[in-house]
Amino acid sequence: MKTMGFTQKIILGLLLALGLAATAQANVGGPAWDKAPNKTNDMGALQNGAKVFVNYCLNCHSAAFMRYNRLTDIGLTEQQIKDNLLVTNTKIGDTMTAAIDPQQAKAWFGVNPPDLTVIARSRAGAGGSGADYLYTYMRSFYKDETKPTGWNNLVFPNVAMPHVLWQLQGERRPIYEELKEHDAVVHVFKGWEQLRPGSMTAQQYDQTIGDLVSYLQWMGEPVQNTRVRVGVWVLLFLGVFSVLTWRLNAAYWKDIK
Amino acid sequence: MSETLAPSGKVDDSKRTWLIATSCVGAVGGIAAVVPFVSSFQPSEKAKAAGAAVEADISALKPGEKMTVEWRGKPVWIMRRTPEQLAALSKNDPELADPNSERKPTEQAPAYARNATRSIKPEYLVVVGICTHLGCSPSDKFQPGAQPSLPNDWQGGFFCPCHGSTFDLAGRVFKNKPAPDNLEVPPHVYLSDTRLLIGDDKKA
Amino acid sequence: MAEFHEISPNAAAGEKLLNWIDNRFPLSKLFKEHMSEYYAPKNFNIWYVFGVLSLLVLVIQIVTGIFLVMHYKPDAALAFGSVEYIMRDVPWGWLIRYMHSTGASAFFLVVYLHMYRGLIYGSYRKPRELTWLFGCGIFLALMAEAFMGYLLPWGQMSYWGAQVIVNLFSAIPFIGPDLALLIRGDFVVGDATLNRFFSFHVIAVPLVLLGLVVAHIIALHEVGSNNPDGIEIKATKDANGIPLDGIPFHPYYSVHDIFAVSVFLMVFTAIIFFAPEMGGYFLEYNNFIPANPFQTPLHIAPVWYFTPFYSLLRAVTTEMMYALIACVVAGAVLSVVKIKMASLFKGLIVGAAVVIVAMMLSIDAKFWGVVAMGGGVVILFFLPWLDNSAVKSIRYRPSWHKYLYGIFVINFLVLGYLGTQPPSAIGSRVAQAGTLFYFGFFILMPWWSRIGTPKPVPDRVTFSAH
Numbered sequence: 022m023k024t025m026g027f028t029q030k031i032i033l034g035l036l037l038a039l040g041l042a043a044t045a046q047a048n049v050g051g052p053a054w055d056k057a058p059n060k061t062n063d064m065g066a067l068q069n070g071a072k073v074f075v076n077y078c079l080n081c082h083s084a085a086f087m088r089y090n091r092l093t094d095i096g097l098t099e100q101q102i103k104d105n106l107l108v109t110n111t112k113i114g115d116t117m118t119a120a121i122d123p124q125q126a127k128a129w130f131g132v133n134p135p136d137l138t139v140i141a142r143s144r145a146g147a148g149g150s151g152a153d154y155l156y157t158y159m160r161s162f163y164k165d166e167t168k169p170t171g172w173n174n175l176v177f178p179n180v181a182m183p184h185v186l187w188q189l190q191g192e193r194r195p196i197y198e199e200l201k202e203h204d205a206v207v208h209v210f211k212g213w214e215q216l217r218p219g220s221m222t223a224q225q226y227d228q229t230i231g232d233l234v235s236y237l238q239w240m241g242e243p244v245q246n247t248r249v250r251v252g253v254w255v256l257l258f259l260g261v262f263s264v265l266t267w268r269l270n271a272a273y274w275k276d277i278k
Numbered sequence: 279m280s281e282t283l284a285p286s287g288k289v290d291d292s293k294r295t296w297l298i299a300t301s302c303v304g305a306v307g308g309i310a311a312v313v314p315f316v317s318s319f320q321p322s323e324k325a326k327a328a329g330a331a332v333e334a335d336i337s338a339l340k341p342g343e344k345m346t347v348e349w350r351g352k353p354v355w356i357m358r359r360t361p362e363q364l365a366a367l368s369k370n371d372p373e374l375a376d377p378n379s380e381r382k383p384t385e386q387a388p389a390y391a392r393n394a395t396r397s398i399k400p401e402y403l404v405v406v407g408i409c410t411h412l413g414c415s416p417s418d419k420f421q422p423g424a425q426p427s428l429p430n431d432w433q434g435g436f437f438c439p440c441h442g443s444t445f446d447l448a449g450r451v452f453k454n455k456p457a458p459d460n461l462e463v464p465p466h467v468y469l470s471d472t473r474l475l476i477g478d479d480k481k482a
Numbered sequence: 483m484a485e486f487h488e489i490s491p492n493a494a495a496g497e498k499l500l501n502w503i504d505n506r507f508p509l510s511k512l513f514k515e516h517m518s519e520y521y522a523p524k525n526f527n528i529w530y531v532f533g534v535l536s537l538l539v540l541v542i543q544i545v546t547g548i549f550l551v552m553h554y555k556p557d558a559a560l561a562f563g564s565v566e567y568i569m570r571d572v573p574w575g576w577l578i579r580y581m582h583s584t585g586a587s588a589f590f591l592v593v594y595l596h597m598y599r600g601l602i603y604g605s606y607r608k609p610r611e612l613t614w615l616f617g618c619g620i621f622l623a624l625m626a627e628a629f630m631g632y633l634l635p636w637g638q639m640s641y642w643g644a645q646v647i648v649n650l651f652s653a654i655p656f657i658g659p660d661l662a663l664l665i666r667g668d669f670v671v672g673d674a675t676l677n678r679f680f681s682f683h684v685i686a687v688p689l690v691l692l693g694l695v696v697a698h699i700i701a702l703h704e705v706g707s708n709n710p711d712g713i714e715i716k717a718t719k720d721a722n723g724i725p726l727d728g729i730p731f732h733p734y735y736s737v738h739d740i741f742a743v744s745v746f747l748m749v750f751t752a753i754i755f756f757a758p759e760m761g762g763y764f765l766e767y768n769n770f771i772p773a774n775p776f777q778t779p780l781h782i783a784p785v786w787y788f789t790p791f792y793s794l795l796r797a798v799t800t801e802m803m804y805a806l807i808a809c810v811v812a813g814a815v816l817s818v819v820k821i822k823m824a825s826l827f828k829g830l831i832v833g834a835a836v837v838i839v840a841m842m843l844s845i846d847a848k849f850w851g852v853v854a855m856g857g858g859v860v861i862l863f864f865l866p867w868l869d870n871s872a873v874k875s876i877r878y879r880p881s882w883h884k885y886l887y888g889i890f891v892i893n894f895l896v897l898g899y900l901g902t903q904p905p906s907a908i909g910s911r912v913a914q915a916g917t918l919f920y921f922g923f924f925i926l927m928p929w930w931s932r933i934g935t936p937k938p939v940p941d942r943v944t945f946s947a948h
Contacts, residue, residue, distance in 0.1 A: 145770075248755055248758075262744050
């Protein structure tokens, strides 16, 4: 028995070390991702996010696997969905398709705007969760006259997407500082310069993006909150069941000498 | 084995207690585990969306004309009956199996269609065009008078080619035919004089 | 041929039914042979639960798989969408999907632990070699099953993982490119590939798996289970022919296994309900992007359970080939000099070595990487004949053997970790050292397993009452 304890100790130690090593990896290339606020349990934030999504994103991006009527899960009634979020000729049971024609989009942007249904699940990485990426991305656009759309992005350089929410955030430019590092000149990002104000303050914009990103996070897996709730009950049940099977086992094994 | 069970009652009791407890809780857990799998057989959101109510524009229907609309994969007939056709309906009553739509009252017709014309608006008949025998779609036989396979006093209606069942212009089945029931009236509601919603009877 | 047994008409209905069946089908006989009168050693420890857990996970995968196939569409244009359909539109579809994806990883975890038990207690030794061989066959079939199943969601990882692995086959000399074309059914991984992988994953390989599992258990029951002390309990029987250290599987181990299943299900459901993605290891992030044949993701890695073998593949670079050639030469020389055998065999060994070295010099390292990866699995089949130790179980081996096994485990885990990472200079070297250790552990086993003095093995198992 001592030996197995030894082996098990080694394995355990190694697993812990691996876990640490994996999480300690720096995000190679690109700025660090800010932590997105988690509002997936805040119905108000999710509803606001849904509104922003429908008004700004659905013009070019589809969410082809998301049905409008699922929005009742975040506290909206079917009437509210029909009045505020449905475009003409869509029924409440339909999926959220983009207004744009994919061929035209490819012609205009060079690439078809990706479907956003599970975007929050696909963008996770070493730098953080998918929501963190999206939160940082949507707040990293800046004015760049050299680009066809007039916009660029710190997190996704040369992105084909324009800054759709520019009217809310206004126009900004990143400020760089030149540092000499080992005989090489390195440009380090220092902060933002607001060129023209938007209709929102920075704090309001951040909050709006937080709502939008939480909505995207929710839309990636609408059942997530239910999943956790059901899980608690399942685990409680299995806990009780395990106690019973443990005692059942003991009742038989006490015969064995 | 040499080491065997101690045959005292105490040991047997504790085994039995835990066996019963574990079995009961286990059975509950087992049933709970089966529920999601069986539920997955239910119509999905996609099926429910596809089965949603369908809107029909009846503005172009002239008296004596019938149009067909698809709802849940089934043909739904909307027929605008002429005054003569409506007047002739009661003549069929003695020959009909269920003239007052009393058989299967909740299945074949909603309350607003259990009347003489089996409709909300007397002129417009709205029925599912599927024979209640084995599911073929009957053909139109609107011309009154004797015709092959039809009685001499035929007032106009529908004739199912598969096994010969006949229905009148209110979708009511004739006696002694293979089909047991009148044609089904689906839930429906008039959104306006020209817009008919089939599949739902609650106004938006 | 059993005698037809007449039962009294006054007997209970249940008894009569059982008698009717027993006269026509060996139900009670099978139950006795494999459960109530199958005598298993009483000293099983925690390492012995992983067999029944493997069986449980197999059943879970089959049942959830059956329900997933009701909604999944094996068409390149529809597959990705059909998985999201299951997650959103099918009632409880999300749970069935998560059970299946978690089950896949759970299967490998449980099987690796099950194999580890076999390794440390010498469960593969005579007379259980065939049980071990069937088990290795199951492992191979499981890897094929998982690989093909992973293509089905048709995400970026699915697509590119399949593309890379199928392209490995093209490294085989002469027949490679044609073989890859045959496997794919097209010039690149596409709809044709998806459909045939679907067929294999849903029916062909599961049938093979079931057959192998049945054979595995029958072979085990024929000779009886091993135990942590490596003692053959059938060597000491009582007056009735029952092993003194044996206890009937049913009810003792059936009840014990229900407890183990219960605890396992707690871990399993905790993952399903609280962390189904498991940090991107069970459901990879890139797989939430639909497959794009024109864009490879920045970082492709196989799913975690393949990574140790993937490391073996990547370790074989052109440089490494020289080290391997040196090993082949050294091996040939040592065996010819040290082992007593007929001159004919010595000649054959030298000849074979010359041919192999010639091939290693002329064929690309890419091919040998594939050989190493495959070899890493195939070498397991030979274990019963590589182990020359006088004792079965690690408990009675010389102490330093324990450290060797410990290092083997750590090495395997390190190889696995390196397989998840992009290649790096240091990582490469470590993987190469790890590869040499992995193969050395097995290939040199006939020699090192005999070194040292084992501890005396008792006649009766070590057991303390619960």
